[in-house]
Amino acid sequence: MTQTSPSARALTFPFELVRPELEKVEAAILDQAKAFDPSVEGYVAYVCKSSGKRIRPALAILSGGATGGVNEEHRRLSVILEMVHIASLVHDDIMDGADIRRGLPTASAKWGNSLSVLLGDSLFAYALELATEFEDRNICRSIAKASRDVCCGEIFQTQRRFDLNLSVADYMRMIEMKTAALFSAATQLGAMLNGRSPEVCDAMRDYGMKLGTAYQIYDDCLDLVGDEKMVGKTLGTDLVKGKLTLPILYLLQSATDAQKTKLSRMLLKGEPMDTTVLAGIADYVGSIERAVQTAKQLLVEADEDLVGLEETPHLEAMRQITGYLHNLLDKCRAVA
């Protein structure tokens, strides 16, 4: 058996159980382009095709299956959440000046920033338009709220770049908004669409929130310690952009005043940034381990949120996802 890197494997989340459902969702996502004016359709089709592991759709389907069964509304929820996610990626790539995503030119690289701003807006507006088709207005409202959280989390992150006073609590709130909000919308609304009790819906929401947070911490660790060839994207970009992630915040917490001065110089680019050195230090003093532990603890708690729900293959698959992420986090540690 060949060895795979943490994130080459990250591309193969254990979604086997819902593969047939995900294929329907995939076809529906690609189909959405047809709802647009012919002058816009091509752009929409391109960004829908060229993005994503479809984690949010998979979670919506799994949550549906674990709380009473998957129906047409779960598939619609999947499509909507993925379109909101795609819209946010289109705008992220503008802000990051990214040219390549998943091996293909980004919308902003292909068609410029102006068109990409509008394309993201159109996708987003269309996703919310689809969301009005749910009988229950609360579903639409929750999707709009989660979408706003994604944007506000990103604003928060943009504001706090290069801010060495960013607290761990602020960081956690930021990633809950920018990443976990759509994860938890997927799992919570999956249960709401099956008319389940507030307790079940809340448990599902909490599972998604913790999973999404742990996933973002994993992604942040990977940016510091991952292997570019295996991951298939440029790493070390967070620090260059001034995004202070959990292992770095832990490193700052543990530093003496003299060490803090050294770190400040490196992080604020007083000296040329050397991500490898910083990653080495973070590993040496145990900050990466601590971030990995924080994420793993969240996964333990995510599994606990599922306790008491009826045992179904879908519930088991949700536990497999946390198990899978545990594994990725362990490998992250091994790489460091």
Next chain:
Amino acid sequence: MTQTSPSARALTFPFELVRPELEKVEAAILDQAKAFDPSVEGYVAYVCKSSGKRIRPALAILSGGATGGVNEEHRRLSVILEMVHIASLVHDDIMDGADIRRGLPTASAKWGNSLSVLLGDSLFAYALELATEFEDRNICRSIAKASRDVCCGEIFQTQRRFDLNLSVADYMRMIEMKTAALFSAATQLGAMLNGRSPEVCDAMRDYGMKLGTAYQIYDDCLDLVGDEKMVGKTLGTDLVKGKLTLPILYLLQSATDAQKTKLSRMLLKGEPMDTTVLAGIADYVGSIERAVQTAKQLLVEADEDLVGLEETPHLEAMRQITGYLHNLLDKCRAVA
């Protein structure tokens, strides 16, 4: 009596009848900032304060008054449509590289493009979130659809910059989407919220669509022939950006092959752009007059859409608005 220019007067649309209602809406718009995370609130408050003639809110209120009375839902509709409009202005200013709007620095000039992309997204998401509070899901869906039309109209415009083959029909469709969609949403939904018949709602929609289209043609003419000092913004920018507006399209239509070659050189910047010369030619051959006539004809038809509705002060005010725009268009012609 002092002489005022077309658009210094454009700042004082005849909204007297609904002034008290508009003040409530204004307070509500400024209040929305509080619904945001404290880290985002300041940005939202700034862009909500620093923009707009509040035409869309006024139309929603007038339509409500003309179809049975203004209630809380009309005020909510007003706030939502204005927030969608503000979101689109924030993104427009990024794309146009505009530093000043209404005498104040734009969001992108103050905080950069990245933050402004996200700020526009957040405003937009929040507007759609508010829209889920309407009992009737069709209201929310129509708002999302109109918002998407605004974005797609802008995409269309971006695509067709410097395209001398742009037809008048394409131009009309573009401005119906990018400008008139929110006008017609205001007037149509104002009637729908009063539970009026499809006929009344459609008539109101058509009035808004024609008024919005005429308004955009006026704005386009102004960019060509207006007086910067009076208008209070940089003019002649459409042509520099390759936006071909109705007077220019009419000019191209009327040109001989030899004249077309000259125009092409000017419009595609083969020669240094001289807006004054181009405006002079457009006036001389009657293209500005023709554009003004097209807009005025739309206003006549907009008034016809109101025939048959019960006579109320609000209906009369809607006719005053078309009358006011007739007047502005006449002055546009006089300036040229």
